Structure formats: C-alpha cells, structure tokens
Amino acid sequence: MFANYHTHTSRCHHAIGEDREYVEHAIAHGMKELGFSDHCPWVFDDGYISRIRMTPKEVEGYFRSLTDLRQEYASDIKIYIGFEAEYIPQLIEKQDRLLEDYPLDYMIMGQHFNDPETMGAYMGVPTSDERLLVQYVDHIIEGMESGRYLYLAHPDLLCFTGSDELYEKEFTRLCTYLKGKDIPLEINLLGLRDGRHYPCDKFFRIAQKVGNKAIIGCDAHFPQALSDEAPIEKCRRFAENYGLELVETLSL
Structure with missing residues (x-):
C-alpha cells in the first residue's frame, strides 16, 4: 500500500x-502517506x-x-492529521467550534450512528428497520454533499436483514451517488481480517454493477x-474479485 488514511490511536479507548509505533510500522511497510483519523x-x-x-x-x-x-x-513519510466522524447535523456546529483552531487536514465519514449515540442505534447491529436503511443512505449523501469528508469508511457497516429489494435499491442509490462524485468505496481491512459482516459480498456485488472504484482502509x-x-x-484480491479499480492515494 502506498497510503492509508484510516488509522486510529489509543485515545479512542478501543485501539x-x-x-510513533503506527508511523514506524507504516514506514516499514513502504507507505509514503499515513493519515491518522481517530474517532472525532x-x-x-x-x-x-x-x-x-x-x-x-x-x-x-x-x-x-x-x-x-x-x-x-x-x-x-507524509503524515496527515484527520478524524473519522459520523454526519450528525445537530452536532456539527459544536464539533466545528471545537476543532476550528487546529490544523485539520481531512475527515472521513464513518456512519456508526445516524443520531447522537446517546439516543441512536449502532449501525453494525443486525436490523430489519427499513427507516434506518433509508436514513443511513440519506445521511451519507447529505454529509458528502457538505464537502466535509474525504471518503466513506466501511460503507456497508449497516447490517440490514430486511427486504432484499430495498437493500438493492438503497445501496444502488448510494453507490451511484459516490461514483458520480468519484469517491471510492472503502474495502475495510479490519472487517475482512476479523471476519465481520463487512466488507459485504451483497453490497460489493452492487458496487460491481455500478462500476465504483475502491480504496483499502486499514482501519x-x-x-x-x-x-x-x-x-x-x-483486500486486493477482494477488489479483483469484484472488478473494482483500486485507488492508491487521495488528494489532500
């Protein structure tokens, strides 16, 4: 890998x-760009x-x-300083005030929640709630339209177990939007390594039909x-299986 933009630190309490160790391991692997994006x-x-x-x-x-x-x-190595964050409109203003005096290079969107975590459901828990699926896609598109985020981390985090027809419709809508904006889909290394429900074959079959590009995110x-x-x-073989062109680096 030439670059990775999805890197956490111990400050998130689950890394x-x-x-320094993250930097040194990236250099040892031959990376030229390392973006830190701990949970904002x-x-x-x-x-x-x-x-x-x-x-x-x-x-x-x-x-x-x-x-x-x-x-x-x-x-x-070139080091970038960023964050991973959800797009939650009612909290954005205070987050911006918190960060306004810092040299932030970028943010990636990781839509773990559609609402503040004190009142919203975690997207990685299996659900057949159709409202959550539609809202998930709506929030991602609205967030990307704001120009705040470099790309979407684990786009298939939402573990939807309901209607296959609605799944196809909504994630086709998401993939089509991201393709139109030339935003790659993340193939999440953490999920693939640990056998999580993402990267999801069902989701990436849709991406294959739409013709999306992809990027590996180590997470x-x-x-x-x-x-x-x-x-x-x-992760590279996963991209090849679905015919997805891999993006090696992003403009910051």
Missing part, C-alpha cells in the same frame, strides 16, 4: 499502541463523554503528538495492522 469527539449538551472516541480534552495532545511526528519523520487499531501484508493482499 492500542503509541502514535462530539460535544454533548449534557456533558456526556463517549467511551468509543477521544474526549474533547484529548484533541490538543492528538494534534501536538502528530505534528511532532510529522516533522520528525518528514524525510520518510488500524494496532500498529501491526499497517505492516501485515497478508490481510492487505486479501
């Missing part, structure tokens, strides 16, 4: 390893603190650490995920 904090009116993303107080240390590493390893939650060739090669 491990020091920031939200600012909740009631002071709720999420257990699955960094806290607002950790943002300063995140940027300081990665800025220092970017300078230290400048001759070896690294430990440093070795950036240097382990076997799952990376498995």
